[in-house]
Amino acid sequence: MTGIILHEYGSSPFSEKMRICFGIKGLAWSAVDQPVIMPKPDLVPLTGGYRRIPVMQIGADIYCDSALIGRELERRFGGPSLYPAGSSGFASAVEQWCDKGLFQAAVIAIFGTLGDQVDPAFVKDREALSGQPFNIPAMKAMVPFALSQIRAHIALLADHLADGRRFLEGDAPGLADAAAYYNFWFIFNFCPVLVDSLMENDGVDDWYGRVTEIGHGARAVMTPAEAIAIARDAEPAPTTVLPADAELAGRRVRVAATDYGCDPVEGILIGSTRSSVTLRREVDGIGTLAVHFPRLGFRIERAGD
Incomplete structure (x- = not known):
């Protein structure tokens, strides 16, 4: 193949x-x-x-x-399988949630926090991509709101993991874990100053570590x-x-x-x-x-x- x-x-x-x-x-x-x-x-x-x-x-x-x-x-x-529980429905729902609401909050938190460090060429490109202003000052003003939204998303994950499961569908990781994980990876790798304000040792940080350990296959x-x-x-x-x-x-x-x-x-x-x-x-x-x-x-x- x-x-x-x-x-x-x-x-x-x-x-x-x-x-x-x-x-x-x-x-x-x-x-x-x-x-x-x-x-x-x-x-x-x-x-x-x-x-x-x-x-x-x-x-x-x-x-x-x-x-x-x-x-x-x-x-x-x-x-x-990327669907360890046997159905793609749950993973697809998590993916839609994280690709939309959680991703948008992460973008605001990251670029609002970075502020003037953001390359103007990147700003211009993302304006062309989205068809609307990539307004760094406006994002900066919205950082507290964005962080409150991310914490609310984390609370949903914490509730789901509260029964002690290792991954979102049980003992084995799947697409749902990859979809929920990548926004936190994005935040923690490119704006690590936000880590302490988000992770509260509620089980989500342990889950994040387990997903990180999965790695990327043979690249x-x-x-x-x-x-x-x-x-x-x-x-x-x-x-x-x-x-x-x-x-x-x-x-x-x-x-x-x-x-x-x-x-x-x-x-x-x-x-x-x-x-x-x-x-x-x-x-x-x-x-x-x-x-x-x-x-x-x-x-x-x-x-x-």
Whole structure:
């Protein structure tokens, strides 16, 4: 089976979610370092315009968004399950909670605390990504509120762990743990001054330590050029379209995120499931790629034939 390639950067919190998933499943994978800010000349040709990190590549198949990547890892690879209780529902609910409310509070707490230390180029890039001001002074004023929200999120975790379980679904770690963990990793690694104000020895700090110990699986390093060459030499995996999407099958469509990083990607709809859609793209110098997106948080519409 073609190996896993993760297009990432070291400080990316959503990449950390995936790195912990690799550790849970004991997977070998290759890291391709991508820029933190635009331009991303070695990523955009693969995705068709999608610029968010991480992106997973397996041969000529390109998977956008960490929520979809987790599902694909479980579908393709054996080993310990990312859903140790046997159902993806709980993990997906935790993931939605942490990717939205908890992540937004973490962003405000981190960048509001860092203040003038934040690179202006990063600020400009994130404004382009979100389509709204990345207002550091406003974040600074909101830090007390953000910390109160994070403490409330921690209290929910503490309540769930209060029966003595080691991980969120019991004795074995899963996607739910990776999803809940990465925001605290983000805070503690990039704004450690906040650690003492958040952890209260209520069981969450012990759980955090256990997740940290999982590690990242077997990581290798790959250059962007090597990843592109792999895509060029591969063919996408076969796909099918659900009957509900038959009207769009084989037609040119446009897919875009609905929250931020809303750059649309166009291609021919060649695959769909209840949780994903797949576009075929023909790329000069690379060939045929299949670019996969989750349904949740993304819109799909006709783009003309």
